[in-house]
Amino acid sequence: MTREHALIRKFNNIKTLPHVAIRLSKLLSNENNSFKDMEEVIRLDPTLVLRVLRIVNSAYYGLKQKVDSIERAVVFIGMRNLRNMVVTEALKDIFRMETNGQVYSRRQLWLHCAAVSICGHMIGERIFGQKGEDVFLCGILHDIGIIVEDQVARKSFIETCNRFQLNSRSFVDHENEVIGTNHCAVGYELSREWSLPVTVQEAIRDHHRLSHTISPSSVTGILQISEYIVSRMNYTAMPGMKETLSAQLLDHLVENIGEYKTLIRDLPDEMVKARELYDPEKE
């Protein structure tokens, strides 16, 4: 068993899994499942139902009519959206748990992920004319490996963080040295277990990999660009992390600087609209 698997196995034993999210993913991969099936799965967690409905009815979706049931929600926003929302909701809980005496803040990590996902979603839709749902999901999930490490390999993780503070090498390098694997690999394995779309899996795996083969319009590419922008806004995953871009992505950025400027300018508004989604204070 690889190190990633070992860590994940341990993680699975701590009851922090979003069962609902996993079941939903599996549901979605099968075309024959109905709205009813979805609704039944979500209903397993009554608080989840409430939270989902609140989000559906918020400014983020800007629906004219009020939605009062999951079935109706699915009709208006589609199953994929719903899945993403549910996953976000489910993960919020994990991220919201503060741990003591951190070298990093889980809250900070959550905000980083939220910002990355919103920004990435915008890039996907507004710049590339794609549906941004997978990017959104990626944004939320891409650093979950860090949570896993923190949870089940605490000592090694803290050691890693400490070393990172002192030494300018990349966080991933330190992880590999101390823990034996890194949060990209762990996140990748987890997303496979949860049967998430392949593009999402790969994006999580590659989000720290600089390579000219990564195209700007791919999920991985958008994720990286998003991370880059967000880190300049000080929404970093770890204190002191500064993202870099591959030459290819940088070129793309420079070529389309006008678009990106506009996007960045509109980003705050989007974040306000999505507050319902990500704000950990709101309950």
Next chain:
Amino acid sequence: MILKKNSTMDVVTNLILHELNNQEDLKEALLALLGQTVPEGRFSVEFVGDKRYVAETGFCLSPRSYTSLVMRAQKKQDFVSTQRPDKLPVWALSIPELHAVLIFYTAGRSLSRQGRQHITRIVKLCVRLFLEKKSFENEREYRVTQKKQLTRKFCVLENKYQEILKDNEREYRRIIKNIEDGYYEIDLSGRLSFFNDYLLKMAGYSKDEFQGMSFKNLIEPPQDKLAFQIFNRVFETGMPSTGHELQIVRKDGTFMYIDASASLIHDQNGRPVGFRGIARDITKRKEAEEELRKANYELEKVNRQLEVAIAKANEMAMEAAAANKAKSEFLANMSHEIRTPMNAIIGFTDMLLDSHLDETQTDYAGIIKKSGESLLALIDDILDLSKVEARVMDLDEVKFDPELIAYDVCELILPRIETKPIELMCRIGTNLNYYVNGDPGRFRQVLINLMGNASKFTDSGEIELFMDIVEETKHQVKIHVAIKDSGIGIPNDKQSVIFLPFQQCDGSTTRKYGGTGLGLSICKQIASLMNGDVWAESKGEGRGSTFHFVAWINKAARKNFKQRLPRSLPGKQILVVDGNATNRRLLREIIESFDMHIRTFHDGTSVLPALLDSFDNNPFHLCIVDLHIPGTNGYDLAQQIRASHQPFSQIPLIAMSSRVKDNIHTSKQFGYDGFLSKPIRRDKLMQAMKVVFEGKETSETKPEQPLYKTVVLPDPADNHLTSVRILLAEDNPVNQKLAKIMLTKAGYHVEVASHGLEAVEMFSTAPERFNLIFMDVQMPEMDGLEATRILRQSGFHDIPIIAMTAHTIKGDQETCIEVGMNDYIAKPIKKDVVVKTIKKWIDQGNRHGH
């Protein structure tokens, strides 16, 4: 947590741009503008960062001064300046919007103060203009780009929307496909535009045939008019309509029923374009309704038939009840009619035997008596059997002690085996600790029958009656009685036959032993009424038999035998002499249950030595001796002990015997202190021993009474009341005479009335003349019940009135008590019963009389 807007975002952008080196364009643009506007100026733009700045040659400033200038500029909002070595000023202005600092000097002549102000103002203006332009351009660019981006977003959303629509549609189709009702959509001309598989199946068409078909093909007149009406109404009102039952013609011409609904379909503009609805197959329901209607009709018919039958049944039931009643009445009458002459036969035969007869006459009279008794017994048995068959036999609920009944029965049987060398034993089990609620009479009847058989069919040996409780529930106990004899036995194949009515073992049995053959079958019936059974076991002919009787009876109170155990008994040593092994065993059981010690001997030879041997360490406290032991008999043994001049010569002695000729008086003469008749009863044994141990110790007790009276059967011939006057009401002259003679002989004064009315008159005129009334129940003119009622109503409550009745049917006795009678005796009357009854009622009263 909300991000700050625009200004910060510009900084962020510029940060990014800085990294991306796009700021060069900006720098060039600004420098170009400045160059145009202020030709004499020399300009440089430094982007802010952590570095040392190096000026171009023209500036003639050292890196240090240059850097310091740039740093100072950042801190201020307005120009800062420094001097070159050649005294020319160099200015620096921070442009935060560009994250840069502008540095410049003027080439050529040096400037006046005004000149310098002018220059700085122009540069400032230029910069501002540049920024405004840039900003404006930025703004425009922003708007244009935003529009472009939003358009892209809308495209994406449009696609999403389409996808959602498609998903929804797929979902609806799936729902419609799966419902087990027909779904249809028709256009305004009535043609089917959409339908589900179920509807196809219902109608029996293929998909191609159905598509576009007019719905009129499915409905036959006159129903088509109805359908039109429905659709019209829906069209006009816009409201859906449900619950219409229609008949549909399927493709193959068969009919089916549907329950249909209809509602309008609108297009996107809200115009009606067709109808949709559900068609539910209710054919089965309709068929079921029809079936129900038919069934109801049939049911009505059957009901009427049933009523007739019930009426008839009721009639028959009433007839049966009447017949039963008639049967019971017949039984009662028969009982009376037969017993009355029987009464006379037996009674007068007794009288005859009491009178002076010679041997032959006595012989003859004896035979008559025996025959009469047999006949009476037979009649009783037949009556009993008839009662059982007519289901008239009921069981009483009276509290009684089964143990006492066992002793009674043994005593009753004793005379019958007197002449035969048979040892009779009565053994009570240790579990028999309850009084019970049941019918003592019937219980007794069974035991008498079985014991009677044992005594009849055994010539020598033993008869043992064993009784115990073998099972117990909360409210009931199961009593088991086993009567074992060493008689002629029963062959295997006959062991159940004998319980059938009128069956004996074989014909020869009747001849040798007599009997009617009814007894056992009656026992079986009685046992069955008690939820029990009787059955026989035998090892074969000549090898004795055991008759078992089990019955379930309600519990009454608990008997606490052990508690009544006198304190003087436990621990004592008893010596027992009896020639019969079973008897010895029985005595051992009883005595050891009293917590006493026992040694047994089968004859008298070793008794005295034993007494002597044990005297020092463990002396005997009492000897119990059977008077008819082999060798030295009991009488002689007692004499030997008393005359022995040994320290034990005064040991208490109790005699036992089953012979009538032995009694307390005879045994006392030989030195015995007490006498027990066999079969031994444990209560009597306990009493006797108590008297022996405690009676001798206390001086107050009268020696005669406690010692003897309690161990002896009461003598029924006590004649201590000779001045009793009895009024006898009996209509039958024969019975009158019989009763009068019997009572007179017993020493009572008797006056006779022939019927109820006479009895009432006789008593009313002189109530103090009589101590007791014997009232026959069945009399002409006025029967006994009426007479009693009148007497009681007239205020004569004290006088005991005893009913004499030949009716032994349950209910009669209650009736007698109800009308005010005190007691009843059965006819034919027997002397001892009569005397006992008189004693009972006169004892209680003790008024009247002289």
